[in-house]
Amino acid sequence: AQTVTQSQPEMSVQEAETVTLSCTYDTSESDYYLFWYKQPPSRQMILVIRQEAYKQQNATENRFSVNFQKAAKSFSLKISDSQLGDAAMYFCAYRAGTYKYIFGTGTRLKVLA
Amino acid sequence: GAVVSQHPSRVICKSGTSVKIECRSLDFQATTMFWYRQFPKKSLMLMATSNEGSKATYEQGVEKDKFLINHASLTLSTLTVTSAHPEDSSFYICSARDHGGGNTIYFGEGSWLTVV
Numbered sequence A: 001a002q003t004v005t006q007s008q009p010e011m012s013v014q015e016a017e018t019v020t021l022s023c024t025y026d027t028s029e030s031d032y033y034l035f036w037y038k039q040p041p042s043r044q045m046i047l048v049i050r051q052e053a054y055k056q057q058n059a060t061e062n063r064f065s066v067n068f069q070k071a072a073k074s075f076s077l078k079i080s081d082s083q084l085g086d087a088a089m090y091f092c093a094y095r096a097g098t099y100k101y102i103f104g105t106g107t108r109l110k111v112l113a
Numbered sequence B: 001g002a003v004v005s006q007h008p009s010r011v012i013c014k015s016g017t018s019v020k021i022e023c024r025s026l027d028f029q030a031t032t033m034f035w036y037r038q039f040p041k042k043s044l045m046l047m048a049t050s051n052e053g054s055k056a057t058y059e060q061g062v063e064k065d066k067f068l069i070n071h072a073s074l075t076l077s078t079l080t081v082t083s084a085h086p087e088d089s090s091f092y093i094c095s096a097r098d099h100g101g102g103n104t105i106y107f108g109e110g111s112w113l114t115v116v
Helices: none
Strands: A003-005 A010-014 A019-021 A024-026 A033-039 A046-052 A064-069 A074-079 A088-095 A101-103 A107-112 B004-007 B010-013 B019-025 B032-038 B044-051 B067-073 B076-081 B090-098 B104-107 B111-115
Touching (some): A010 A019, A024 A074, A046 A064, A046 A074, A101 B044, B019 B090, B019 B111, B032 B067, B032 B076, B044 B067
Parallel strands (some): A010 A107
Antiparallel strands (some): A003 A024, A019 A074, A033 A088, A088 A107, B019 B076, B032 B090, B067 B076, B090 B104, B090 B111
């Protein structure tokens, strides 16, 4: 069975600094997608970034980038130039052909002014 | 862009009653929708896959007679919590698959259920 593990329950970063959130996963599938979602207090799930497993190039979306290590089954999120609005719960997620998501336990990110 | 709407956003019901939560895809057809449950300060757990025109597929450990799912149209799936108990209090989120839009998955805003 597929699993997603986030080992950091909480992280803090100073405003304007860089922070990396960790995620590892386990799967026997070769074709899958990985995601980072942000969940602010409103609870709305906001897609931050996605990575297709067949792509070797790491995905980037403005200040957000990933380090995708397929062999190691690692998928970390780097947030550069952190802003107060980045404070939220971040979930790493896995999705394969059934379109069902498997979420990690989440990392609460605090941004310090 | 595509939007998935849930209603109600918050609901309080008495123990023993049933409550229905709706999930609508507003500008695309979704033959497949998914229902998740999120306990406070916990992750999202998939409850079931809702298939238009057929029975839902439930994840292991989810009581199908307690959490009734109906996907009667291409834009609407409903989750009915029957004979609700306080332990059913939770945040319920749906997602919908946009088949015509590259199979993108969109999440609803979620619904808070409190059973008193």
